[in-house]
Amino acid sequence: VIIICFFSMIVAVAGAPFVGTTSISLAKVFSGAATPDNLDRQIFFIARLPRAVAAALVGGCLAAAGVVFQGLLRNALATPYTLGVSAGAALGAMVAITFGAAMPVAGVASASLAGAALAVGVVYALASARRSGFSTTVLLLAGVTLNAFFSALILFVQYLSNFSEVYRAMRWLMGDLDVAGYGPILAALPFIGVAFAAFAWLARPLNLLSMGVEAAESRGVDVTRAQRAAFFSASLATGAAVSIGGPIGFIGIIVPHLVRLLVGADHRVVLPASTFLGAAFLVLCDIGARTVIAPMELPVGIITALVGGPFFLWLLVRKR
Amino acid sequence: MRQGKAASLQGCKAARPVRPAILLLIATGLLVLTGPRSQARGLADSQAPVAPPHRIISLIPSVTEMLFAIGAGDAVIGVSSFDHYPHEVESRVKVGGLIDPDFERILSLRPDLVVVYGTQSGLIDRLARAHVPMYHYEHAGLADITQTLRQIGVHVGRADAANRLAADIERRLSDIRTKSSSRPKPKTMIVFGREPGSLRGMLASGGIGFLHDMLDTAGGTDVFADMRRQSLQVTSELALARAPEVKFAPGRPGPPRKLHGNATPGGCWPPCPPSAPGAST
Numbered sequence: 001v002i003i004i005c006f007f008s009m010i011v012a013v014a015g016a017p018f019v020g021t022t023s024i025s026l027a028k029v030f031s032g033a034a035t036p037d038n039l040d041r042q043i044f045f046i047a048r049l050p051r052a053v054a055a056a057l058v059g060g061c062l063a064a065a066g067v068v069f070q071g072l073l074r075n076a077l078a079t080p081y082t083l084g085v086s087a088g089a090a091l092g093a094m095v096a097i098t099f100g101a102a103m104p105v106a107g108v109a110s111a112s113l114a115g116a117a118l119a120v121g122v123v124y125a126l127a128s129a130r131r132s133g134f135s136t137t138v139l140l141l142a143g144v145t146l147n148a149f150f151s152a153l154i155l156f157v158q159y160l161s162n163f164s165e166v167y168r169a170m171r172w173l174m175g176d177l178d179v180a181g182y183g184p185i186l187a188a189l190p191f192i193g194v195a196f197a198a199f200a201w202l203a204r205p206l207n208l209l210s211m212g213v214e215a216a217e218s219r220g221v222d223v224t225r226a227q228r229a230a231f232f233s234a235s236l237a238t239g240a241a242v243s244i245g246g247p248i249g250f251i252g253i254i255v256p257h258l259v260r261l262l263v264g265a266d267h268r269v270v271l272p273a274s275t276f277l278g279a280a281f282l283v284l285c286d287i288g289a290r291t292v293i294a295p296m297e298l299p300v301g302i303i304t305a306l307v308g309g310p311f312f313l314w315l316l317v318r319k320r
Numbered sequence: 321m322r323q324g325k326a327a328s329l330q331g332c333k334a335a336r337p338v339r340p341a342i343l344l345l346i347a348t349g350l351l352v353l354t355g356p357r358s359q360a361r362g363l364a365d366s367q368a369p370v371a372p373p374h375r376i377i378s379l380i381p382s383v384t385e386m387l388f389a390i391g392a393g394d395a396v397i398g399v400s401s402f403d404h405y406p407h408e409v410e411s412r413v414k415v416g417g418l419i420d421p422d423f424e425r426i427l428s429l430r431p432d433l434v435v436v437y438g439t440q441s442g443l444i445d446r447l448a449r450a451h452v453p454m455y456h457y458e459h460a461g462l463a464d465i466t467q468t469l470r471q472i473g474v475h476v477g478r479a480d481a482a483n484r485l486a487a488d489i490e491r492r493l494s495d496i497r498t499k500s501s502s503r504p505k506p507k508t509m510i511v512f513g514r515e516p517g518s519l520r521g522m523l524a525s526g527g528i529g530f531l532h533d534m535l536d537t538a539g540g541t542d543v544f545a546d547m548r549r550q551s552l553q554v555t556s557e558l559a560l561a562r563a564p565e566v567k568f569a570p571g572r573p574g575p576p577r578k579l580h581g582n583a584t585p586g587g588c589w590p591p592c593p594p595s596a597p598g599a600s601t
Contacts, residue, residue, distance in 0.1 A: 020557055021557060021558065021561070022557060022558075022561040039560060039561070039563055042560050043557055043560050043561060046519070046556060046560060047519075047555065047556040047557035047560055048557065100516060107515075108515055108521075164512055164513040164523060165513070167513065167523060168513050168515075168521050168523065171521065171553060172521070176520075176521065178520060178521075178555045178556050178557075179520060180518055180519035180520045180556035181518060181519070181520075183518070290555070290557070295558050295561075296547075296552060296553070297553070297555050297558075
C-alpha cells in the first residue's frame with residue numbers, strides 16, 4: 001500500500017505540470033533557452049512545476065499531521081487545525097497582508113509561520129502549566145478556545161484593511177497553491193524535514209499511545225516526551241504547509257481515515273501511506289482547481305471541501 | 321435624465337452580462353413608468369426641493385469633488401470619512417463610508433440632499449423612510465462620469481457649470497483618444513494587489529470598468545479585455561501566458577509603478593526585491 005501511494009504521488013507530481021490552461025510547447029520547455037522571452041519555459045518552471053511540488057508538500061504535511069494529531073488526542077475528529085495552528089497562521093498572514101508595507105520584513109509566508117509558532121507556544125504553555133506533565137484535554141480545550149480568539153483578532157485586522165487587502169486575505173483563507181516560484185517552498189522545507197524526522201520516530205509510540213496512556217507507559221514509552229514530540233512536530237508540519245498554501249481543509253481528516261480503512265491502524269503504515277496519498281490527492285485537486293473554470297481558477301480549498309465532504313460522509317455511513 | 325437612467329442600467333448590464341435581456345426589459349419598463357424622475361428615486365419618494373439644496377451630504381469622494389468643481393462646495397455640509405479633496409472638505413462633518421455610513425449623524429445634519437452610491441441599499445431604504453431627499457447612482461465605466469456630473473448639476477441647480485465641465489472632460493478624453501489612435505498599442509496589465517515582489521496573489525483589472533476604459537483611451541491593449549468583469553484573480557500562469565508588454569503594479573508604498581520586461585526565472589517582474597530569487601537576472 002505504501003508503495004502504491006508513493007507511486008501515485010510521483011505520477012501526480014510528474015504529470016501535473018503538463019496539464020494547464022494554456023497550451024505550451026514541450027520542445028521549447030526543455031530545449032529552449034532559459035531567457036525571459038521563452039514563455040513556454042517560464043510557464044512550466046515558474047507557474048506549474050513549483051505549484052505541483054507545493055501541492056504535494058502541503059498535502060503530505062497536512063495528511064501526516066492529521067494522523068499524528070488524531071493519534072495524540074486519541075480523537076478521530078482531530079484535524080491539523082484543531083489546536084489553533086491554522087488560526088495563528090491566518091492571523092500572521094492577515095497582519096502581513098494588511099500592514100505589509102509598514103513591516104520591515106514583508107512576507108505572507110514568514111508571517112503566517114510566525115503566527116503558527118505563536119499559537120503553538122501559547123497552547124503548549126497552557127497545556128503544561130497547570131500541573132506537571134502534559135494534559136491532552138487542556139491541549140484540546142486551549143486549542144479550540146485559541147482558534148476562536150484568533151478568529152476574532154482576524155476579523156479585527158480585516159476591519160482595518162482596505163478592499164483590495166480584504167479580498168487578498170479572503171483568497172488566502174480559501175487556499176492558494178499558486179506559489180509562483182520556489183521561495184516559499186524552500187523556506188518551508190527545513191521545518192518539514194524536522195517534522196518528518198520526528199514522525200518517523202513517533203510511529204511506534206503512537207501505536208502504543210492509542211491503547212491508552214497507562215498501557216503505553218507500562219511498555220516503556222515516555223508518554224510526556226512522545227506527546228510533546230507529536231504536538232510540536234505535527235504543529236511544525238501544519239504551520240509549514242499553511243505558510244505555503246493557506247489553510248486548505250479536509251486533507252488532514254479524509255486521507256488518514258481512508259488509509260486506515262485500507263490498511264488498519266498501524267501508524268508505521270498509516271503515516272507514510274497518508275503522506276503520499278495526501279500529496280497525490282492535493283495535486284489532483286489542484287489540477288481540478290486550475291482547469292474547471294479556466295482561464296479563471298477555483299480556490300483549491302473549495303475543491304478539497306467539495307470532494308472531501310461528501311466522501312467523508314459516505315465513509316462514515318458505510319463504516320457503520 | 322432619461323438618458324441617465326439608461327446609462328446607469330447599461331452599467332449594470334455590463335457588470336452582470338448574464339441577463340442582458342431581462343435588464344433591458346426592466347430598463348424599458350422603468351423608463352415608461354417613471355419618466356424623468358427615475359434617476360433620483362429618493363427625490364421622487366419625498367418632496368423634491370423647489371429651491372437648490374443648500375445642505376448637501378456626499379458619501380462618495382468623487383461626487384464631493386464634482387460638487388466643489390461646479391461651484392456647489394459651499395452647500396456641502398457633510399462628506400464621507402474617506403474625503404480628503406479638495407482641502408476644504410477637512411472642515412466638513414464626516415459621516416462614515418461606503419459600508420458603514422453613520423445614519424444618525426446624517427439625519428442630525430438635517431440635509432436637503434444626500435448623495436449615495438447605488439449599492440448602499442440599506443442606507444437608501446432608511447433615507448427613503450425618513451423622507452430625506454437623495455440622489456443615488458452607479459458607475460460602470462468612464463462614460464458614466466460625465467453623465468453623473470450633468471445629473472448632479474441639475475440636482476443642485478448648477479446645470480450650466482456641470483455641462484461646461486462635462487463637455488470639457490469629454491473633449492480632453494477625445495483628444496487623448498485621437499492622439500493615441502495613431503500610436504502602437506502595447507499589451508498592458510493593470511495589477512492593483514499582489515504579494516510584494518512576486519507573481520503571487522495578483523488581483524488585476526478585467527475587461528470592463530474604469531481602469532479598462534482608461535487604459536483603452538490611453539492607447540493600451542488590455543490583456544484581460546475578454547474577461548467580462550471589473551477585476552479578477554490572476555494566476556501566475558495566466559499572467560505569464562498573456563505576456564503583457566507593460567505592467568502597472570501598486571507601489572509599496574507610493575503610487576502605481578510601471579514595470580517593464582518579462583518575469584525572471586525566480587518568478588518576479590523586474591525590479592525584483594533584493595530578497596527574491598533570481599533578482600539579479
